[in-house]
Amino acid sequence: MLSARHETGLVLFxxxxxxxxxxxPEREERLLYTRDQICEEGLLDLEGVREYRPEPVxxxxxxxxxxxxxGVETVAGESHRIAxxxxxxxxxxxxxxxxxxxxxxxxxxxxxxxxxxxxGRGFCAINNEAIMIEALRQQHDxxxxxxxxxxxxxxxxxxxxxxxxxxxxxxxxHQDGRTLYPGTxxxxxxxxxxxxGATVNIPLPPRTSDAGYLEIVRDTVLPILEDFEPELVIxxxxxxxxFADPLTDMDFSARGYAELTRLLAxxxxxxxxxxxxxSALPYINMGILLAMTGLESDHVVEPYRRPSGGxxxxxxxxxxxxxxxxxxxxxxxxxxxxxxxxxxxxxCAHRTRExxxxxxxxxxxxHEAVRLCRHCGGALRIATRIGDGPQTLAVHVPLYAxxxxxxxxxxxxxxxxxxxxxxxxxxxRPADRYLIR
Amino acid sequence: xxxxxxxxxxxxxxxxxxPEGVRARAKVDTDPDDLGATLLxxxxxxxxxxxxxxxxxxxxxxxLTTNAVVGAGLSPVGMLVxxxxxVDPALYRTGEHYAVVPGAxxxxxxxxxxxxxxxxxxxxxxxxxxxxxxxxxxxKFSTRxxxxxxxxxxxxxxxxxxVFTGHRVSGQLNFPRRIATTHLAASVYPLHRNFYxxxxxxxxxxxxxxxxxxLKADGGTLSLAASLDSPAETVLSGPAASVMGAIxxxxxxxDVVVLDIGGTTTEIALLSGGSPLLEPLGxxxxxxxxxxxxLLSRSIGVGGDSEVxxxxxxxxxxxxxxxxxxxxxxxxxxxxxxxxxxxxxxxxDPQVATAGVAELAAELGCEPAMAARAVIDHxxxxxxxxxxxxxxQVNGSHVDTIHxxxxxxxxxxxxxxxxxxxxESLAPHLARRSQLPVELVPxxxxxxxxxxxxxxxxxxxSLIADTEQGWVSCSGSDRQWRCDRSYRREQALEQARALxxxxxxxxxxxxxxxxxxxxxxxxxRGFSTVGRNIRLTLQVKPxxxxxFTPEHAKVAVC
Numbered sequence: 002m003l004s005a006r007h008e009t010g011l012v013l014f015x016x017x018x019x020x021x022x023x024x025x026p027e028r029e030e031r032l033l034y035t036r037d038q039i040c041e042e043g044l045l046d047l048e049g050v051r052e053y054r055p056e057p058v059x060x061x062x063x064x065x066x067x068x069x070x071x072g073v074e075t076v077a078g079e080s081h082r083i084a085x086x087x088x089x090x091x092x093x094x095x096x097x098x099x100x101x102x103x104x105x106x107x108x109x110x111x112x113x114x115x116x117x118x119x120x121g122r123g124f125c126a127i128n129n130e131a132i133m134i135e136a137l138r139q140q141h142d143x144x145x146x147x148x149x150x151x152x153x154x155x156x157x158x159x160x161x162x163x164x165x166x167x168x169x170x171x172x173x174x175h176q177d178g179r180t181l182y183p184g185t186x187x188x189x190x191x192x193x194x195x196x197x198g199a200t201v202n203i204p205l206p207p208r209t210s211d212a213g214y215l216e217i218v219r220d221t222v223l224p225i226l227e228d229f230e231p232e233l234v235i236x237x238x239x240x241x242x243x244f245a246d247p248l249t250d251m252d253f254s255a256r257g258y259a260e261l262t263r264l265l266a267x268x269x270x271x272x273x274x275x276x277x278x279x280s281a282l283p284y285i286n287m288g289i290l291l292a293m294t295g296l297e298s299d300h301v302v303e304p305y306r307r308p309s310g311g312x313x314x315x316x317x318x319x320x321x322x323x324x325x326x327x328x329x330x331x332x333x334x335x336x337x338x339x340x341x342x343x344x345x346x347x348x349c350a351h352r353t354r355e356x357x358x359x360x361x362x363x364x365x366x367x368h369e370a371v372r373l374c375r376h377c378g379g380a381l382r383i384a385t386r387i388g389d390g391p392q393t394l395a396v397h398v399p400l401y402a403x404x405x406x407x408x409x410x411x412x413x414x415x416x417x418x419x420x421x422x423x424x425x426x427x428x429x430r431p432a433d434r435y436l437i438r
Numbered sequence: 439x440x441x442x443x444x445x446x447x448x449x450x451x452x453x454x455x456x457p458e459g460v461r462a463r464a465k466v467d468t469d470p471d472d473l474g475a476t477l478l479x480x481x482x483x484x485x486x487x488x489x490x491x492x493x494x495x496x497x498x499x500x501x502l503t504t505n506a507v508v509g510a511g512l513s514p515v516g517m518l519v520x521x522x523x524x525v526d527p528a529l530y531r532t533g534e535h536y537a538v539v540p541g542a543x544x545x546x547x548x549x550x551x552x553x554x555x556x557x558x559x560x561x562x563x564x565x566x567x568x569x570x571x572x573x574x575x576x577x578k579f580s581t582r583x584x585x586x587x588x589x590x591x592x593x594x595x596x597x598x599x600x601v602f603t604g605h606r607v608s609g610q611l612n613f614p615r616r617i618a619t620t621h622l623a624a625s626v627y628p629l630h631r632n633f634y635x636x637x638x639x640x641x642x643x644x645x646x647x648x649x650x651x652x653l654k655a656d657g658g659t660l661s662l663a664a665s666l667d668s669p670a671e672t673v674l675s676g677p678a679a680s681v682m683g684a685i686x687x688x689x690x691x692x693d694v695v696v697l698d699i700g701g702t703t704t705e706i707a708l709l710s711g712g713s714p715l716l717e718p719l720g721x722x723x724x725x726x727x728x729x730x731x732x733l734l735s736r737s738i739g740v741g742g743d744s745e746v747x748x749x750x751x752x753x754x755x756x757x758x759x760x761x762x763x764x765x766x767x768x769x770x771x772x773x774x775x776x777x778x779x780x781x782x783x784x785x786x787d788p789q790v791a792t793a794g795v796a797e798l799a800a801e802l803g804c805e806p807a808m809a810a811r812a813v814i815d816h817x818x819x820x821x822x823x824x825x826x827x828x829x830x831q832v833n834g835s836h837v838d839t840i841h842x843x844x845x846x847x848x849x850x851x852x853x854x855x856x857x858x859x860x861x862e863s864l865a866p867h868l869a870r871r872s873q874l875p876v877e878l879v880p881x882x883x884x885x886x887x888x889x890x891x892x893x894x895x896x897x898x899x900s901l902i903a904d905t906e907q908g909w910v911s912c913s914g915s916d917r918q919w920r921c922d923r924s925y926r927r928e929q930a931l932e933q934a935r936a937l938x939x940x941x942x943x944x945x946x947x948x949x950x951x952x953x954x955x956x957x958x959x960x961x962x963r964g965f966s967t968v969g970r971n972i973r974l975t976l977q978v979k980p981x982x983x984x985x986f987t988p989e990h991a992k993v994a995v996c
Contacts, residue, residue, distance in 0.1 A: 003529055003614075017957060018839040024967060030959045033971070036838070037545040041579055042524050043614035045836075046719075046727050054834045055843070079840050247964070283545055284523055291525070300526050304542065304550035 005049030006295025010100035012053050012087035013039065014107045019080040021360070026248065026276040027109055027124045035106065038283035044290055053094060055087030055107065058132055062089070064435040065139060066131045066162060068117045068395040068426045070385065073127075076118050081126045084109055088133040088271045095233075095268055096141055102293050103269045104238075105129070106286060110273040112150055112237050113183065115161035117367065117385050117395055121360030123154065123183055130235055130271050131162045134169070137233070138400055139433055144168050147231035149222060149265055150175070152239020152273040153249040155186025159237065160200055165193035165371050165378045166399065170201070170229045172222055174214070176242075176249055177204040188327060191335070193371055194342050194350045195379040198335025201225060203328055206320050207250035210313035211257035213321035214242065218264050221325040225332050226265075236267035240275025240285045244307055248276055252309050255281065259288030259298040280305065346373055363387050372410075376403035380410035384422070391423035400430040407431060414438070439493045441646070442891025443480060444653075444679045445500040450476055451887040454484040454493075462487040463884045473633060477640035490645035498637060499653035499890040501676040512625040516565035516573040518558065518594075519617060520586055522550055524578065530614050532621040535570055537561040539590070546904060546971075547582030547911070553589050562594040572627055574620035576604035578613045581913055582902060588916060600627055607668065608729035609900025609913025609975060610719055619720070619728040623670040630669035634662060649945065651895065655721050655732035657682045657714050657980035658896020661943065670730055674721055675890075677735050678980075681707040681714050682889030684855045684879050685982055688712060692852035695825050695874070699858035701743035702759040704821050706828055707735040708849060713979040715849070718835060731898060733980070734832065738824045740817050742774040742860030748801040753816045765791035771798055774860055776813040779806070783863045818864065818871040825854070838957075857882035892984070895946040898954075898977035901934040906961050906969025912937060923969060927958045930972045938976050951976045 015032035022028070039045065045052055060073045062085070069076040084107040091103030111130065113123030120126075134146050148163070150156035150173040163169040171192075178184045192200035203217060226234065240246075242253035262270070270289065275282055284303050291298040349370040356365040365387050372380040378399035386392045394417045398410040410427070417425030417438065427436040440455045445468055454462040464483035469476050516535040521527035522542025539561060541553035565573060573594060577586045584605040591601045602624045604616040637650060651659035653675040665672055680698040688694045690712030698705040708715045714733045721732030739757020747754050747770075755773065762768035763775045765786025771794040777783040778791035792806065799809035833848045854872060856865050857879040869876035879885050900913040905925050911918040912934065921929075935951060942949075955975035960967045 003525070013836065014843075015838050016840055017959075018841050023960060024962045024965045028960075028962060030962060030971070033959055034545045037611060038524070040611040041545065041613050043612045043727075044525075046612070046614065052836055054837065057844075079844065083840060083843060279546070287524060297526065300521075300524055302523050304523050304544060 003047050003296070005047050007101040007293065008049050008051070008099070009290075009294045010051050010053055010091045010094045010103035011045070011290070012055050012091055012103075012105045012107060014055050014083060014087050016080050016083070016108050019109075021109075021124065031108055031276070031278050032106065032282070034279050035282045035286045038287055039290065042287060044287070047294060050294060051094075051100060053090045055083050055090050057082035058085045058089055058136075061435065062132050062136050063127055064428065065135045065430065065433070066116070066128055067114065068383070068428065070117070070119060070393050070424065070426070076120060077127045080109055081111075083107070085111065085127055085129040085132040088129045088269070089136055091269055092133045092137050096137060096143070102267070104290060104293050105269070105271045107272055110239070112152055112156040112159045112239070112273050113154070114158040115356065116397070117365070117383055119361070119363065119365055119387050120358045122356070122358045123158075124274065125158060128158050128162060130159060130237055133269070133271070134233070134235065135400075139430070143232050144401070145229070145231045146170070146233045146235065147226055147229055148172070148235045148237060149226075149267070150237035150239070150273070151242070151261060152237055153241040153246065153251055154182055154239065154274060155202070155204070156237055156273075157183050157185045160186070160190065163196075164200060165196050165381055167196040167199050167378060168401065170199050170225070170231060172201040172203065172225065174203045174205065174217065174222070176251055177206055180207055181249060188324070188331070191331065193379070194339070194346065195371065195374050195377070197339035197342065198332060201328060201332065203324060205251070205324065206317055208252050208309070208314065208317055209321060210252040210309060210311060210317070211254055211260070212313045213318055214253055214257060215260055215264065217321055217325050218261060221328050223264065224329070228332070233269070234265065234267045236262070236265055236270040237273050238270040238289060239273035240282055241277075243275065243277055243281035243285060244309065245277040245280040245303070246275065252311075252313070254307065254311065255284035255288045255301050255303055256298065258285045259292040259301060262289045262292035343373055343375060348372060372406055374403060374406050377401050377406055380406040380413070382410070382413050392421065394420070394422040394425040395428070396425065397428045398430050402431055439488050440891045441481075441484065441493055441496045442887040442889070443477070443496070443498045444676070444886045444890050445473070445476060445498065446676065447501055450480050451884050452480040452484050453884050453887040453891060454487055455888065455891050456488070460881065460884070460888065463887070465883070474636040474640050477637060478643065481640065481644050481646070485644060491647065493646050493648045495651065495891075496641065496646060496648050497651045497653055497659055497890045497893060499675045499679040499886070500633075500672070501674070513572060513628050514570060515621055515624040516561075516570040517617065517621055518561055518573065518575045518590055520553065520577045520590075521613070522578050524613075530617045532617060535565055535568060537564075541577070541586045543577055543579040543583050543586060545579055545582065546907065547579060547909070548907070549583070549585070553586045555589070555593055558590050558593050562597050566597050571599040572624040573598045573601045574604070574617070574624040575601060576613070576617045576620050579611075580605040580616070581609050581611060581900065583911065584916060584918075600624070602627070606914055607670070608720065608731070609898070610729050612719055612729060615720060615727050615729045618726050619670055619730060622673070622723075622726070622728060623668060626669045626673060630672070631666065634666060637662060653678055653890045653893055654896065655730055656716055656896055657733050657893055658978065659893050660895065670728070673730065674723055674732065677705045677707065678733050679886035679890045680705065680857055681709070681733055681735070682893045682980065682982070683885030683887075684857060685709065685712060685889070687877070687879055688855060693849050695851045695854045697821065697825075697854060697856045697858075697861070697868075699856060699861045699864060700741045701859060702739065702741045702756075703737045704740050704824075705735050705737050706821075706825055707733050708828065708832065708851070710847070710849060713981050715832065716980075731896075734828075736824055736828050738820060740820045743768070743772045744817075746771040746773065746776070746798065746813055748798055751802065753798075753802070753812055755813070755817050755820065763791070764794040771795065773813055773817045773864075776810040777860070777863045779810045780814075814864070814867050815871070818867045821868065822871050825851075853877060855879050857885050892982040894949060894978070894981055894983045895942050896978040896980050897938060897942055898975060899934055899938040899941070900955070900973070900975040901930055903930050903972040904961075904969065905972075914941065925970070925972075927972050927974070930974055934974050934976050938978070942978065946978070949978045952979050
């Protein structure tokens with residue numbers, strides 16, 4: 002009988018009874034052929050592969066990560082909480098040492114879900130990876146985490162959640178935001194003032210093929226990962242870089258995905274997007290799973306013609322190389338730049354943003370302030386409203402907050418009514434509590 | 439009158455059942471080299487109680503084929519496999535005569551590369567030259583479209599005595615298991631055919647002309663004639679007979695654990711709603727995972743005759759059985775000896791048992807009575823831990839929908855039924871260890887033969903319809919037919935039901951069918967619905983032909 006070289010946990014939860022809408026890409030049928038392929042290949046029978054059944058995450062698990070002003074139940078349905086729960090189930094098994102690696106094949110995805118969520122955006126409602134990571138960090142002695150988001154769309158939600166966290170390295174490799182939703186993830190987005198460089202964006206030009214993608218991973222991503230020395234490596238494993246994906250313009254293959262997984266060697270991988278449900282997903286997932294288990298995947302080849310023949314145009318090769326060079330240069334100077342920022346600035350850094358929610362067709366106005374701090378991620382406050390709705394205040398105390406930042410944050414929360422906020426929410430991570438007033 | 443026969447490796451149990459209950463019963467020694475002689479002897483021990491012509495059904499269960507599989511006393515088989523993208527099919531090699539031929543079908547049953555018949559011819563020639571007479575043909579996704587398997591089978595049919603195809607063994611997806619199961623079917627075929635002839639001959643000799651059935655691993659029966667087409671199905675029906683024998687005393691309203699405590703092992707199975715739970719895919723025989731429908735059961739190496747030792751000051755039991763208990767002339771201390779030493783069993787020499795226990799007590803540094811109790815306690819704890827493990831496993835098994843995950847049935851056992859040799863003495867100890875009531879299956883010596891006698895025919899059928907491509911196909915047959923865009927789940931269900939009843943034959947009547955897979959997807963391409971993908975799996979739950987409550991089948995509460 003075949004055995005896996007690495008003990009691998011799998012959650013395969015296709016949610017056959019859930020869709021955003023009947024013909025939406027995020028529909029019942031999405032993982033049908035993937036499940037068929039995995040079952041037919043007998044991958045669940047492999048010695049060393051264990052399947053786990055997901056359990057929905059609790060409201061408290063969600064509130065450790067998100068502010069949902071309209072309530073967690075309004076934003077996240079059962080399907081979302083089960084998807085996040087699938088990821089968390091594997092994280093717990095990994096932490097307990099039952100498995101070396103885990104792959105959560107769950108839907109719906111989560112990487113467009115930001116810290117404040119008024120509704121769904123980009124097919125996502127809550128951030129599966131962040132909920133998993135924060136539950137683990139809260140309950141166990143794990144601090145430094147790296148997330149490599151290989152979905153073709155920029156992982157703007159995960160970026161937002163970890164923007165100010167110096168202990169979480171977030172690397173997103175995606176199709177250039179000028180050509181694809183959500184239109185962010187440019188190279189100059191490098192993390193907040195207390196976490197400069199901990200966000201790394203690698204926007205690739207459309208038509209980047211296996212060669213360019215894997216080169217960036219080998220030459221740029223892996224050295225950064227090595228520098229960062231994470232205790233836990235997560236892959237947000239979107240599958241929409243595939244040449245057959247209907248929503249994107251990249252030229253990546255199933256074997257490329259297997260090789261990518263082999264290179265990254267993530268402890269845990271969580272499915273994100275990928276909508277070529279019949280022509281790409283079955284083969285990509287097989288490739289990823291085989292790579293996770295340490296088995297060869299040379300026979301995982303799409304059974305039809307690849308329009309490009311897998312050849313990457315010269316100008317793309319050069320463009321990818323330039324992006325890699327620049328990314329490495331920026332990474333090397335991160336500490337220097339953070340020191341410069343702290344030398345010139347005062348108490349808080351501010352940013353103002355408008356965020357579009359495609360599912361509820363609404364704009365959110367956000368004003369965010371973070372306390373500049375040399376000791377922690379910094380007390381964070383976000384004033385938010387939907388359209389002309391009431392202003393609410395979301396206050397976040399980081400898990401490893403210093404005493405000054407925690408005091409400052411608690412004070413913001415107390416004073417919220419005086420400042421005219423209709424409601425205020427407090428994520429007090431050191432105490433693992435969530436308060437509303 | 440019904441005859442139930444359970445032929446084990448060492449002895450055979452036989453019962454003759456009349457409307458009033460067990461009319462005659464017997465236990466005879468098995469002659470593994472002459473099944474016919476064993477059958478004749480067993481028949482003679484019960485047929486005195488009736489006219490042979492009054493027998494209307496004979497059901498046989500046996501472990502003889504299993505023993506052959508485990509002992510590898512099987513014929514060489516040629517395997518022809520076609521695969522496509524995925525794991526390298528060379529890794530599933532079944533033996534010397536294994537060849538991969540070009541040709542591939544995808545997950546929706548579409549041909550993605552054509553079959554190479556020249557390659558098939560070459561392989562067939564090689565097999566034939568090597569003296570191969572039985573061949574298995576398996577394609578990846580052949581349950582979605584058997585065209586390649588059928589193409590190969592047709593091409594090579596004349597050269598070999600018998601060709602088995604993968605899509606006939608099961609409707610379930612699992613290519614490696616399909617290869618293993620088809621290989622198993624082809625390799626037990628000649629043995630099974632001899633077996634078939636011996637049964638037919640023995641019954642003919644004694645004037646019994648009733649239809650003959652074989653018990654399968656799923657606790658259902660298959661007619662002897664049909665078993666020639668799927669000989670692997672009757673492998674490992676041993677545990678099934680005992681579990682079926684426990685059904686008459688299990689309440690259909692409860693989830694129940696069945697423990698069949700033997701000499702070497704204890705088999706654990708679960709009943710829910712009066713029917714045994716089945717393995718999700720199929721039984722595992724030795725290291726081989728198959729698609730043979732089977733009762734969900736776990737075997738642990740703790741039985742009445744298991745070897746008891748003291749290792750680093752701690753008691754260990756099993757998994758070896760060195761022979762009979764000390765008190766019956768065996769070589770090593772066993773849990774049975776502990777029971778005898780405590781005066782809870784009279785089947786052995788108490789002095790020998792006590793001496794054995796005293797030796798263990800000296801090693802443990804405690805009183806002999808305490809050592810004897812510790813042995814029993816340890817055995818019970820191991821058994822109960824395995825029960826909990828099995829229940830957890832069932833409740834944690836794969837689901838595909840939110841509905842199943844949140845509202846699906848979870849197994850919560852309400853009682854434990856025990857049978858087997860040491861069951862009576864061990865039951866009170868198990869009861870003390872468990873929160874659940876523990877009850878003894880009455881007449882547990884022949885409960886297995888009764889279970890076999892009363893088991894009803896079972897079968898399963900998977901239907902898959904793809905209305906975009908316009909076809910419907912179903913497992914276990916070569917049939918495929920066209921459908922149009924208006925084809926619906928309701929029609930599919932009706933057709934599947936009719937086909938399954940047809941396959942079961944008139945003797946089975948119209949048993950209640952259970953729909954175990956019921957999925958319907960819109961196939962959406964480019965934001966519009968282009969068809970429907972319907973998947974149904976129906977099965978007859980294993981159960982008894984008619985309620986069987988003979989007078990003596992009253993539960994002994996422990």
